[in-house]
Amino acid sequence: MDNQDLRKAGLKVTLPRMKILEILENAEENHHTAEDVYKLLLKAGEEIGLATVYRVLTQFEAAGLVRRHHFEGGQAVFELAGDGHHDHMVSVKTGKVVEFYDEIIEERQRIIAEEHGFKMTSHTLILYGEFEDE
Amino acid sequence: MDNQDLRKAGLKVTLPRMKILEILENAEENHHTAEDVYKLLLKAGEEIGLATVYRVLTQFEAAGLVRRHHFEGGQAVFELAGDGHHDHMVSVKTGKVVEFYDEIIEERQRIIAEEHGFKMTSHTLILYGEFEDE
């Protein structure tokens, strides 16, 4: 993920955009709120405004570099868009997020949509609960 | 669904609470935003404040009478809690909502959760797209 990806997306290569990409790539966690990213930038010594963080994340999403999810709790979370869709398991206790993918579920969704004359364009499956080791 | 249900839930039987229950039971659609409910109340000649609508819906949710869902679009939607869980198919074009239930998906979710040492307490599956006849 580098400057070329930004250019391909029709985005100028600016310092905020590069730094935000960097944060997303190097962070311990995969899922971040906009505020998280903002704070990580501050911690890294970058004075980038929260509005810019929101703007850039939205642009990245439009460019397919990032995905946005709405877990419970009000704040949207963002993750780098690797290739391929996946679903999420979220701890209501710690906020920990684990990704998973199940072809059987995906298949059933397609069948159910079809049965209802529904052209599915996206879907979101989130399991809430807690991990046994936390 | 009557006054006894309210009393059982530890809620006084008040006019706003009765009217809101009535609206939810008799409306054409199953899924309503708080604002929807508020407007339906006005249309029915009831002068009930929006704050009260939010409060009552939240109390109903806590009492298990109502379920709250977060579809895309920012506003929460509420539905009477019939017995049994179900998932949703939402038209991104018209907002139309169709409910479905698939035991295979439910089963897979349980298995996946278990494989990850995850105690699942709830889950939400939403398909977005559009119905072919709209």
Add this chain to the structure above:
DNA sequence: ATCGGATTGAGAACGGTTATCATATACTTT
């Protein structure tokens, strides 16, 4: 290096929801 359009930062504005608080209402006790 210069120019012009895109981007940024600060803060105001926004939309949905919740909190505040004085008044009104249900239920209990007489």
Add this chain to the structure above:
DNA sequence: AAAGTATATGATAACCGTTCTCAATCCGAT
């Protein structure tokens, strides 16, 4: 049936996450 007491209500302010506004700044083609 009336009074007492705690709870519920309504209007509006506050809140929180996010988006908008706009002057100042930056990117990159020339």
